[in-house]
Amino acid sequence: MNDARQHDDANERGSAQNHGAAVGLTADKITIRGGIPLVGRIEVKGAKNLVTKAMVAALLGETPSVLKDVPNISDVRIVRGLLEVHGVKVTEGAEPGDLILDPVDVESAHFAAIDAHAGSSRIPILFCGPLLHRLGEAFIPDLGGCRIGDRPIDFHLEVLRKFGAVVEKQPNGIRMSAPNGLKGAKLELPYPSVGATEQVLLTAVRADGITELKGAAIEPEIMDLINILQKMGAIITVDTDRVIRIEGVDRLMGYNHRALFDRNEAASWAAAALATDGDIFVGGARQPEMITFLNVFRKVGGAFDICDDGIRFYHPGGDLKPVIIETDVHPGFMTDWQQPLVIALTKAHGTSIVHETVYEQRFGFVDALVEMGATIQIHKECLGGHPCRFGQRNFNHSAVITGPTKLHGADIVVPDLRGGFSHLIAALSAEGTSTVSNVGIISRGYENFIGKLRLLGADFDLEG
Numbered sequence: 001m002n003d004a005r006q007h008d009d010a011n012e013r014g015s016a017q018n019h020g021a022a023v024g025l026t027a028d029k030i031t032i033r034g035g036i037p038l039v040g041r042i043e044v045k046g047a048k049n050l051v052t053k054a055m056v057a058a059l060l061g062e063t064p065s066v067l068k069d070v071p072n073i074s075d076v077r078i079v080r081g082l083l084e085v086h087g088v089k090v091t092e093g094a095e096p097g098d099l100i101l102d103p104v105d106v107e108s109a110h111f112a113a114i115d116a117h118a119g120s121s122r123i124p125i126l127f128c129g130p131l132l133h134r135l136g137e138a139f140i141p142d143l144g145g146c147r148i149g150d151r152p153i154d155f156h157l158e159v160l161r162k163f164g165a166v167v168e169k170q171p172n173g174i175r176m177s178a179p180n181g182l183k184g185a186k187l188e189l190p191y192p193s194v195g196a197t198e199q200v201l202l203t204a205v206r207a208d209g210i211t212e213l214k215g216a217a218i219e220p221e222i223m224d225l226i227n228i229l230q231k232m233g234a235i236i237t238v239d240t241d242r243v244i245r246i247e248g249v250d251r252l253m254g255y256n257h258r259a260l261f262d263r264n265e266a267a268s269w270a271a272a273a274l275a276t277d278g279d280i281f282v283g284g285a286r287q288p289e290m291i292t293f294l295n296v297f298r299k300v301g302g303a304f305d306i307c308d309d310g311i312r313f314y315h316p317g318g319d320l321k322p323v324i325i326e327t328d329v330h331p332g333f334m335t336d337w338q339q340p341l342v343i344a345l346t347k348a349h350g351t352s353i354v355h356e357t358v359y360e361q362r363f364g365f366v367d368a369l370v371e372m373g374a375t376i377q378i379h380k381e382c383l384g385g386h387p388c389r390f391g392q393r394n395f396n397h398s399a400v401i402t403g404p405t406k407l408h409g410a411d412i413v414v415p416d417l418r419g420g421f422s423h424l425i426a427a428l429s430a431e432g433t434s435t436v437s438n439v440g441i442i443s444r445g446y447e448n449f450i451g452k453l454r455l456l457g458a459d460f461d462l463e464g
Contacts, residue, residue, distance in 0.1 A: 019074040020440025025450065027462035029437045034409060034430040037315075038278035038456040044266050044285060045071040045097055046259025048445045050221040052079045052123055053198050054228050054259060058101035059088065059130035060206060061232055065101045065254035066093060069284075071262065071447035074440075079123055086131070101254075106134045125156050126195070129203030132165055132178040141173040155189075156199050162187060163203050163211075184209030184248055191389065192217040192242060192329045201225060204246040205234040211246040218242060219330040220289045224260040231255040263289045264336040265446055268421050270313035271340035272456075274302045275347065275429040279314035280456060287311065292333050299323050300344060322350035322403070326386040327358050335359055339422040342366075343429060345401045346374040352401040355384030360395035365419030368412045372430055375402040406431060414438035417445050424449075428458055435463075 020028055046069040056079065058065040070076055080090050080099075087107040091100045124140040131138035157167050160176060162185040168175045184207045189196055197217040204211035216222075218238065226236050226244075232255050235247040266285035273280040274297070287294065287306050294304060300323055303316040322345065327335040335358035345352040346369065356362050366376050376399055382391040383398035390397045409432030414420035420442045427434035442449055453460065 018440065020443045022074040022077045023072050023443050023447070025440055025443050028440050029435060029463040030424075030427075030439055030450075031461045031463060032424070032427040032434050032436060033459040034407075034428050034432065034434060036276070036428070036457060036459055038272055038276045038280055038428065038453075038458060040456040041281040041283060042269060042452040042455055043283040043310075044262045044269075045069045045447060047221050047224075047262040047264070048073060048075055049194070049219075049262075049264070050224050051076060051259050053126060053202075053221070053225050054257065055079045055083060055099070055101060056123070056126050056130060057202060057225065057228055057232070058254065059083070059086070059103050059106060059127070059134060060202070060229075060252045061103055061254040062251055063254040064103070065232075066256045067099045067101065068093070068095070068258040069097045069261075070099045070259065071097070073445055073447050074443045075123070075445065082124060082127065086127070103134075106131075108135055108137065122153075122195075125153050126198055126202055128156075128160055128165070128176055129163070129182070129199065132160070132176060132182055132203070133206045136178055138176045139173055155193070155196050159185075159187060159196065159199050160203065163207055182207040184211040184246070186212045187214070189213070189215035189217075191215070194219055194222060194329075197222055197244070198225065201229060201236070201244070201246065204248060205229050205232075205236070206250070206252060207246075207248040209248055211248070213244045213246075214242065216242050216244045217329060220260055220263065228255050228257050231257060260289070261285060262445075263293070264334065264418075266290065266311065267293050267334075267337045268340045268418070268425075268446070269452075270297060270302070270304070270311075271337075271344055272425045272428065273313040274300065274315050274320070274341075274344040275425050277315045278456070279312070281307075281310055281312045283310040285311040292331055293337050296323060296325060296333060296341070300341070300348060302344075320344060320348040320404070322348045322352040322401075324353045324355075324384065326355040326384040328386060329358070335362060336418050338362070339365060339418040340425055342369070342376075342399070342401060343422055343425045346376070346403050346405050346407060347429075348401070348403045350403065352403070353383050354399045354401070355382060355386060355388065356397045356399075357384075357386055357388045357390070360390045360393070360397050362419075363396055363399055364415045365422050366399060368410065368423055369407070369426055372407040372410045372412075372426055372434075373405050374407060375405050376400065408432050409434040411435045412437065414441050417441055421446060421449070424453075428453075
């Protein structure tokens with residue numbers, strides 16, 4: 001291994017440890033004795049992909065906001081730190097998971113403070129529109145994130161330019177200003193990007209005039225962000241053809257909102273129940289946002305019961321069945337759902353195909369599964385009929401899983417958030433003992449996952 005790669009790996013380990021430590025995880029390695037069905041009840045709170053953006057939206061208000069069901073995850077801690085260095089007062093509310101965000105004294109922050117809190121998060125780019133409205137300037141450091149594919153910020157910068165921002169690239173980041181204020185614009189996304197849609201919404205609501213966004217993302221988390229902005233006083237309409245129109249307003253007030261549940265976490269625990277022959281009740285999960293996942297879960301051979309307070313996911317017995325999955329933007333099968341479900345597909349009788357069309361490098365977690373005994377082949381070709389951006393770009397973005405195979409214990413290093421949780425599922429379902437390192441990354445999106453594993457009867461020890 002060369003020095004540069006060793007340096008990168010050391011940074012990844014340090015980052016993972018920091019993520020875990022931020023939410024009270026005292027170890028970064030788990031030894032799991034697998035083969036035990038996960039059984040019991042766990043609860044999910046607000047969606048990571050909504051809560052962090054809702055916290056940023058509070059910057060736009062002239063009065064405090066109250067956000068409920070906020071999970072104790074490291075990504076929330078990062079955004080909280082970024083808000084606080086910009087003068088936002090963040091305090092705990094009356095109930096666990098309540099946050100009060102008071103933006104009355106918003107101020108510019110020093111580069112070093114922003115950089116220290118941002119870490120590997122990509123959230124600072126979404127601060128730009130609100131800060132330009134509040135302060136007339138914004139700064140973002142170099143951005144990080146999970147290594148699952150290309151997430152360029154160039155389109156974010158182009159969006160901000162179209163609103164009237166002046167963008168200046170500097171050695172340590174990017175500085176922006178709005179000498180003439182921000183004005184509404186007509187925009188069209190070449191791909192319904194969630195991040196770009198969020199950028200437009202957070203910038204357009206207080207821009208002068210009307211903004212029209214074509215090709216917008218319409219994920220449930222986007223719609224919940226729109227709900228929040230409307231509560232604050234924004235005027236936003238969403239058409240059936242992925243067109244969003246925003247009429248800019250002069251001022252916005254704070255909001256009081258209970259966050260949408262985390263459907264990605266719910267799907268991950270559902271996959272864990274199926275892979276371990278278990279029975280998990282996910283409190284807080286709801287059917288409407290998970291219809292696509294539930295259909296595939298049933299096709300594979302899983303069973304579920306919809307209840308008023310959550311969804312029960314379980315293995316009903318019998319053989320699991322192979323499926324063909326193509327990830328897509330909402331209302332398609334989410335890219336975040338495929339990695340945990342792949343573990344269950346190693347136990348299906350036959351050949352399954354997963355065609356990843358959202359992130360071109362999301363199969364990095366497969367190497368560990370093969371080492372554990374899975375039969376998985378990765379291909380550069382598009383193994384599916386869905387239009388794909390990666391077919392001619394030489395990316396390994398299709399997987400063929402042949403089963404059933406028995407997984408056995410191994411030493412695993414977590415590569416990214418969803419891949420990391422998938423490795424946990426693999427270790428829990430495998431015969432023998434596995435050691436999973438770098439687990440702090442999982443704390444970015446899964447609240448108290450160690451405590452939840454204990455509640456479900458997993459057999460493990462924390463180390464180091």
